[in-house]
Amino acid sequence: MPSSTVTSQPTHLIIVCCHAIYLGGGSEDGCANESNWLIEPFQTGETETYIRHIEAGVAELARNPDTAILVFSGGATKRGRTSRSEGEGYLAVALEKNLFGLDTSTSTPTSTSTPTSTSTPTSPSTPTLRPRIFVDHYATDSYQNVLLPLIQFPLFAQELQARLGGASVEALSPSPSTSPSDTASDDTAGSQAQVLVMTATATDADADVDANLSRSTPTWPTELTIISHAFKRRRFLDLHVPAVRFPVARTTYIGIDPPFDPVRMPEIEEGDRLRGYGAWERDLYGVGDVLRRKRETRGWDEGAFRVETLGRFSPKARRKVENVLASRGRDDGRAPWESADAEDGTGT
Template sequence: MSTPNHLIVVCGHAIWAGGPSKGHDESEWLIESYKKGETPTFIEHIKAGVKELSEDERSVLMFSGGSTKKETPLSEGRSYANLAAANSNFGLLSSTSNEVESSAHPLSPIPFHPRILVEERALDSYQNILFSIIHFWRSQDCKVWPSRLTIVSHAFKRRRLAQEHCAAIMFPLERVVFVGINPPRLVLVDGELPSEVEAVRSWKEDPHGVGDELAGKRRQRNLWGLEQKLFLTEEERRKSGLQTVSLNNGAEEMLIGNGPRPWSIEPDT
C-alpha cells in the first residue's frame, strides 16, 4: 500500500455501548437527553467516514472522541469503530491479503480494518482535529503528516470545524473537505443553529480553547483523567518540530508560534 497522506476524521458525539441491534436501537447508546433521536445520524456519520475511506487507498479513517461517560471507560472514538466493525463496515471495505487487522482490545470484540484507527483523548471539536492529526503522524512512525483532511460531523458545524479550527492550527483550508450530515428534524433559525453561532463566537475569541470557558468545558468532560498533552513522550515532541507550551500546571499543552506547521508544507505531487 502507498504511504497514507489523507486523514479522515469522524467526530464522536456519543458512545455506543454495544448490543444486538448493532446501534440501531437507541437504548444501546449513552447520550444526553437533548441528543435523543440523533443516533441514526451518528450512524450516518460513521458510514460516511467508511465510505470516504473506501474511495481513497491512501487514506486513514480516524474515529475521534474520548471517554466522556461515567458509566464506562469506553471512548466515543472506539465505540464508533466498534459499531463500524459490528456492521461489517457497511459492506464498503474489503481487506487484501497483505493487510493486517488491528490487534485485539478488551473493549473492541471485533478487530478493526487496518486503515481504521481510534483517537481516544479528544474532549471537544478542536481536539478531535488536532489530536487526530498528531495520532495519524504517530501511526506512521512519526514520519508522515497528513497533507489532506476530510472532516465528518454535523453540517451545522462546518464553519467551526472546517474554518475556525483548521485556521487556528494552520491546516491549509484548500486541502480540507467537510462532509456534513444533520439530524433530519433539526430546527434552524435563518439557516443556523443559535447555539452553534455562540460556539463559533467562543472559538473565534479563543482559537485554541485555552480560556476559562472552553478549557473549563473540557475539564468537566474529563471524567476518566484522560491525558491532555499533545504528545505522549518528550521524544515525540522533539520529533514533531512543533512549538508548544504547557498549561494548567503541566497537565495540558497548546500550540504556539506561527509555523510553519509540518502539515502545512506543500505535498509532493
C-alpha cells in the first residue's frame, strides 16, 4: 500500500448510539420512510430522531476534523430478519443524506480527485469526513455502546492512518466476517450497498493495521462525546461512563429526544428509571440474568468479538482490554485509556 500520510493520531471519540436498523430504500424518500427501518412497535414515529442523532454526530465530527473519529455503535440485533448491523444502517443514512454538504467519500480529496459517493464535489481544502467515520458492529446495549468503541479505538486509529495514506479500504474494520450478500441486497440497500460491503478475508489495509498494532503502543482517546436520547443522560454519565473507567469530566453528552407529548414524556422517564437506569444501577456491567439475557437475545457473541477484535492486539495490550471486557467490578487494574496508562504502557 502507499506510505501513510503523516497525520496526528485521533484523541477524540464521538459515539452515536444506534437504536434501530435502516435497511435502505430504493424509493426517493429513503430513510425518511419509516417502513425502510426495522423497529419495535414502541419506536413508531422515532426514526426521524435517529436521523437527528446521526446528523449531530457528523456535525460534531465536522467541528473536530483533525482530532476526532465518529463511530456508529450498534450490532446486528435482528439476525432473524437481517444480518445488517444498526451501525451499518446509520452509516447508510449519513451517506444517503450527504449530510451538511460535506464530502463523505472514502478517499482524501486532491485537486484531481472525484468523490466516490453521491456527495457534492469538493475543493482541495474541503475536509473529508468519510475516512474518520467507522462502525462498531458488536454493541447490543447502552453499556456496550460506550465500552466496545473504546476498546476498538486503536484499530480505528490505525485504519485511519491507512485510509489517509491512500489505501483502498473496503471493509469497515474491525468487522465480523460476513459476505457481501449477508450485508444487504441491492433491493434493500440501494446504491450505497457497495460502501458497506465487508469481505470474509482481511484486506491489505487490514493486514497493515494488524501488523502496526501488534508492534506499537495503542492509541486511546482523551475525550469522549456520546450522542443518544436526552432522557438517558443520567444512565450514561452516572453509570456507564464511570463503569468503563473513562473520566466523566472529559465526557460530553448530547441528548436528543423524540417529540414526546407532555403526557408520554413522564411515562418514558419513569420507564427508564425503572427498567433502564434502575436495571443498570443494580447491574453495572450487564452480567446478571436480566441484562445478560437481553444482550444474548440481541445477538451478542463475546467469542466472536474476542477473536475478531481482541486478537488483533499485541499480547500485553490484549490483556489490558480483556480485563476491561471481563470486568465485574472486582479487579483494581486500570483501564488502558486511564491517564496513568501512559506511564506503564500497553504495547508489546
